[in-house]
Amino acid sequence: MSHDSEPTPLSAAPGAPLRGRLRPPGDKSISHRAMILGLLSIGETRVEGLLEGDDVLRTAAAARALGASMERLGEGRWVVRGVGIGGLSDPAETLDFGNAGTGSRLMMGVVGGQPVTATFDGDASLRSRPMRRILDPLRLMGTQVLAEAEGGRVPLTLRGPREAIPIRYETPAASAQIKSAVLLAGLNAPGTTTVIEAAATRDHTERMLRLFGAEVSVTPHGPDGHGRAVALTGQPTLRGTEVVVPADPSSAAFPLVAALIVPGSEITIEGVMMNPLRTGLITTLIEMGADIERLREREEGGETVADLRVRASRLKGVDVPAERAPAMIDEYPVLAVAAAFAQGTTRMNGLHELRVKESDRLAAVAAGLKANGVAHLIEGDDLLVHGDGAAPPGGGTVATHLDHRIAMAFLVMGLATAEPVTVDDGAMIATSFPSFLPTMQALGAGIGE
Ligand code: S3P
Numbered sequence: 001m002s003h004d005s006e007p008t009p010l011s012a013a014p015g016a017p018l019r020g021r022l023r024p025p026g027d028k029s030i031s032h033r034a035m036i037l038g039l040l041s042i043g044e045t046r047v048e049g050l051l052e053g054d055d056v057l058r059t060a061a062a063a064r065a066l067g068a069s070m071e072r073l074g075e076g077r078w079v080v081r082g083v084g085i086g087g088l089s090d091p092a093e094t095l096d097f098g099n100a101g102t103g104s105r106l107m108m109g110v111v112g113g114q115p116v117t118a119t120f121d122g123d124a125s126l127r128s129r130p131m132r133r134i135l136d137p138l139r140l141m142g143t144q145v146l147a148e149a150e151g152g153r154v155p156l157t158l159r160g161p162r163e164a165i166p167i168r169y170e171t172p173a174a175s176a177q178i179k180s181a182v183l184l185a186g187l188n189a190p191g192t193t194t195v196i197e198a199a200a201t202r203d204h205t206e207r208m209l210r211l212f213g214a215e216v217s218v219t220p221h222g223p224d225g226h227g228r229a230v231a232l233t234g235q236p237t238l239r240g241t242e243v244v245v246p247a248d249p250s251s252a253a254f255p256l257v258a259a260l261i262v263p264g265s266e267i268t269i270e271g272v273m274m275n276p277l278r279t280g281l282i283t284t285l286i287e288m289g290a291d292i293e294r295l296r297e298r299e300e301g302g303e304t305v306a307d308l309r310v311r312a313s314r315l316k317g318v319d320v321p322a323e324r325a326p327a328m329i330d331e332y333p334v335l336a337v338a339a340a341f342a343q344g345t346t347r348m349n350g351l352h353e354l355r356v357k358e359s360d361r362l363a364a365v366a367a368g369l370k371a372n373g374v375a376h377l378i379e380g381d382d383l384l385v386h387g388d389g390a391a392p393p394g395g396g397t398v399a400t401h402l403d404h405r406i407a408m409a410f411l412v413m414g415l416a417t418a419e420p421v422t423v424d425d426g427a428m429i430a431t432s433f434p435s436f437l438p439t440m441q442a443l444g445a446g447i448g449e
Contacts, residue, residue: 007425010407010437012414013446014391017264017312020443023271024252026051026076026245028432029176029204032059032103034243036110037212038070038080039063039088040187043240045080050245052076055431058096059103065091066116082240085187088116094155097122099358099402099431102177104154105134109181112143113164113188119147121155125358125402131156134181137169141185166191166234173353174326176201179230183209183216189234198227201326202277206230207302212238226323244301246273250330251433252308253281254408255443257334259310260290261341261416266311267443268295274304280328281335282308288315288342315342317387322350329353333409336365336385340374341416343389352381358428359401368410371396372421395419404428408436411447
C-alpha cells in the first residue's frame with residue numbers, strides 16, 4: 001500500500017441483479033480511535049470488529065511505536081495495552097501513515113500534547129494534504145513544529161510540551177479530524193479544552209472519550225443550534241475498556257448504491273451504524289426515491305445499528321443542502337454515481353472540503369463522470385449531475401489518484417452502465433474495505449482485474 005506499489009487496474013461490467021446479505025467491515029473512524037484511546041489508557045482495551053484495513057493498521061503500528069503493546073486474537077479481535085496519558089515514549093522511527101489522513105491527524109494531536117518527539121510521513125496522497133489545520137491549534141497548545149514540508153504538510157516533526165495549554169478553539173472547517181486532534185492534545189492539559197464547531201461533525205471522539213472515563217460536555221452552539229461546543233476536562237485517567245465496532249456506513253454505501261442501480265437487485269446490509277452524524281447519504285437517497293428499509297434497529301457498542309434492506313429503485317434528482325455535508329462527507333463520490341442514474345438534476349451544495357480528501361474528490365468525480373459520458377457541472381463548490389433515468393454509457397477509464405472511494409464509486413457505476421468501467425488502480429481499496437472485491441462478487445457483481 002505504499003506509494004511505490006504497482007497499480008492494480010480493476011473493471012466492473014454490467015450483469016445480473018445483486019442478491020444476498022453482507023456485513024461491511026468495522027467503522028474506520030471508530031477503529032482508529034480504539035487504537036489511539038487504547039494507547040492513552042491504563043490497562044487493557046479489547047476491540048471486537050476492528051477494521052483491519054491498511055489505514056487502521058498504520059495507526060496500530062504508530063500506537064505500538066509510541067509504547068502500546070497489542071495482540072491480535074482473531075479476525076477483528078484485538079487487545080491493546082496502553083501506557084496512559086504522559087507515559088508515551090519517543091518512537092525509534094518515522095511514523096508512516098501511508099494513505100491515512102484520520103490516523104495521522106489524530107495522532108498529531110496525541111503527540112502534540114505529550115512530551116514526545118515524532119516524525120509523521122505518508123504516501124503521495126497524504127503528502128499533498130493540508131496539515132496546517134492541525135498544526136495551527138497545536139501550536140497554541142504548546143506544540144513545537146520542528147520540521148514540516150512546504151505548505152504545512154508531511155513529512156513533519158512534532159515535539160509536545162510537558163503539559164499542553166488548554167485552549168478554546170473555533171475550528172475553521174467542519175472537520176471531525178481537527179476537533180479530535182485538539183481534544184486529544186487537551187487530554188494532557190491542566191484545565192478545560194473547548195472546541196467550537198459551526199456545524200456538528202461526527203462525534204466518535206467525544207463518545208469514546210467518555211467510554212474510556214473522560215469528562216466531556218457537548219452543548220448546542222450558534223444562532224441556529226447546528227453548531228456544538230465540546231468541552232473536555234484535561235488530565236483524566238483513561239481506563240482500558242471494551243470497544244465493539246459497528247459496520248461502517250461509509251463502506252456500506254458502495255453495495256447500497258450498487259443494489260439501487262442494478263435492475264432487479266435486492267440485498268441486506270447487516271449491522272450498519274446509524275449515528276445521525278453519518279447517515280446523510282441514506283437520507284438523501286430516500287429523498288431520491290430509494291427503497292431502503294431499516295430493520296432490526298438495536299444498540300451495539302454504544303451506537304444504534306440496523307440492517308438495511310435495499311431494492312433496485314427509480315431515482316429522481318434532488319437538491320442536497322450544504323448543511324448535510326458533514327453527515328455524508330465521504331459519500332459524495334458514490335452519491336454522484338447514484339445521481340447519474342436518476343431522472344433529473346442532483347445538485348450537491350457546499351463541497352469545498354472534498355478538495356482536500358485523499359484526492360481532490362470534486363475534480364476526480366467530475367473527471368470520472370466525464371470519462372463515462374455523464375452530463376455534469378461544477379459551479380463554485382457545488383456539483384450538479386444530470387441524469388435522464390437511463391443507464392449512462394460507461395466505457396471509460398477513471399483515474400483514482402490513490403483514492404479508495406473514487407475507485408469503489410466508479411466500480412459500482414460500471415455494474416449498471418451500458419459498457420464496463422475501468423479504474424486505473426484498485427490497490428487503495430484495502431485502506432478501508434479490504435474485502436470489497438469478494439464481498440461484491442458474492443452478491444453477483446462482475447468486478448475483477
Ligand atoms: C473522519 C473525518 C472526516 C472524514 C474522514 C474520517 C474522522 O474528515 O472525511 O474519512 O474519522 O474523523 P474531516 O473531519 O476532515 O472532514
